[in-house]
Amino acid sequence: MGIDTVSTLQAPTPAMALHNVDVAYHGDIRILQDLSLRVEQGGITGVIGPNGAGKSTALRTLFGLLKPVKGDVYVGTQRVTGIAPWSFISHGVAMVPQSRSLFNELSVDDNLRLACWTFRGDKLRVEQALERAYSRFPMLKDKRNQMAGAMSGGQQRFLELGRALALDPKVLLLDEPTAMVAPKLSAEIYEFIAGLPEQGISVLLIDQNVRQCVRVSTHVYVLELGRNKVNGSVQDFAQDHTLRDLIAQWVDYKIDS
Numbered sequence: 001m002g003i004d005t006v007s008t009l010q011a012p013t014p015a016m017a018l019h020n021v022d023v024a025y026h027g028d029i030r031i032l033q034d035l036s037l038r039v040e041q042g043g044i045t046g047v048i049g050p051n052g053a054g055k056s057t058a059l060r061t062l063f064g065l066l067k068p069v070k071g072d073v074y075v076g077t078q079r080v081t082g083i084a085p086w087s088f089i090s091h092g093v094a095m096v097p098q099s100r101s102l103f104n105e106l107s108v109d110d111n112l113r114l115a116c117w118t119f120r121g122d123k124l125r126v127e128q129a130l131e132r133a134y135s136r137f138p139m140l141k142d143k144r145n146q147m148a149g150a151m152s153g154g155q156q157r158f159l160e161l162g163r164a165l166a167l168d169p170k171v172l173l174l175d176e177p178t179a180m181v182a183p184k185l186s187a188e189i190y191e192f193i194a195g196l197p198e199q200g201i202s203v204l205l206i207d208q209n210v211r212q213c214v215r216v217s218t219h220v221y222v223l224e225l226g227r228n229k230v231n232g233s234v235q236d237f238a239q240d241h242t243l244r245d246l247i248a249q250w251v252d253y254k255i256d257s
Contacts, residue, residue, distance in 0.1 A: 001206050008071045013076055014038035015171045015202035016062055016093065021071030023054075023061050031057045034227045036069070038219075039171060044131045044193065044203040046217030048210050053223040056098060059156035061130025062087055062204065063095045075171070092170035098179055098206075107160055107215030108140055111148050111165075115163040123165055159255045163194070165201075172196060190216055 016039040023032040024026050032054050039045045039062070047055050058064045062073060064085040072081045075091045088095075102111050112133050113139060116126045134141035134191040143151065159178060164172060177193065178186035186209075196203050207213035214220060214234060221231040232240075 003155065012041055014074070015041045015076065016204070017074045018058060018061060018068075019074060021058075021061060021068045021073070021074045023057055023066050024069050032061065034069075035223075035226065036071075036226055037221055037228065037231075039173075039202055039204045040219045042197050042200075043201055044197060044216055044219035046205045046207060046220045047223060048207060048213055049218060049223035049229070051208075052225070054226040055223055056175055057204050057226070058223070059095070059173050059204065059247060063093065063173055079242050086118060089167055089169075092168075093173065094164035094167050094169035094171070095173040096157075096164050096175065096177060098176040100156060102148040102156055102159060104147065106148060108148055108151075109144040111159060112140075112163055114168055119123050122134075129166040129168070132168060133166040136165055139161045152182070152185075154181045154189070157181055157185070161189070169201060169223055171202050171204070173204045173206075175203070176207060176208060178207075178212075179252040186212075 018032075018035055018037045021035045022030055023035075024030050029071070031149075034081055035054070035058060036056060037045075037047070047058065049055055050079050054240060057066060059086075061068060064073070064080070064087070067082055074080065075088070075093060078091070080088070080091060090254070103114065112130055113126065116129050119125050134144070139155065140159060140162050143155070151159065161177070174193065178189050178228055180190065190212050193203060193205065199212050205213055205217060214237060219231065219233055220237055222229045
């Protein structure tokens with residue numbers, strides 16, 4: 001088929017990786033079971049699967065929000081298992097969660113400044129971070145004094161993306177980036193994500209929108225019951241009719257080749 005189960009850490013070094021990870025809730029409920037996953041360097045790694053497959057748990061584990069009971073987390077070649085989530089910023093990793101994470105009663109500018117909390121004493125770096133966000137999203141600059149809670153869902157998502165990218169990450173972890181976003185702005189978000197590797201940012205994309213995820217990704221993982229069922233390049237997926245039929249069981253439409 002041209003599609004193998006997930007490999008362990010090999011050259012070329014991935015931007016991030018989970019290596020034979022188990023994650024449990026409440027001590028004994030295993031959500032991830034011996035999961036290995038690579039965030040490919042210079043590409044978009046998509047993760048899809050049915051509800052309850054462990055997709056968001058994998059992302060939260062990569063960002064240190066959950067600690068494995070077995071296995072390890074890597075940034076490049078560096079083992080970072082167990083470090084605090086905020087420490088990932090210094091390792092060049094940023095995250096945009098599925099649920100809204102803005103301070104609604106603060107302005108756009110204040111929300112962006114809060115992203116710079118770990119280096120708040122470096123005024124030049126803070127201003128550079130703000131300019132980085134505003135140059136990527138001019139709409140945010142126009143609304144810099146507006147309360148975040150007064151923005152539309154799509155505008156709020158762009159603010160969350162701008163806040164993450166203000167940190168100048170090398171890896172961006174995205175969980176359902178277009179959830180509850182209008183279709184027009186959703187299309188703009190996917191086009192923006194598709195261009196991130198050209199800016200030197202490797203992406204992990206967790207998504208229920210299978211069609212769009214496969215379209216923008218360069219490598220795709222399919223999770224099932226906390227395990228890696230299969231993974232491969234987008235070309236592998238396009239050529240394998242059995243795999244496309246497998247995915248189609250979870251959605252109401254066929255995936256385009």
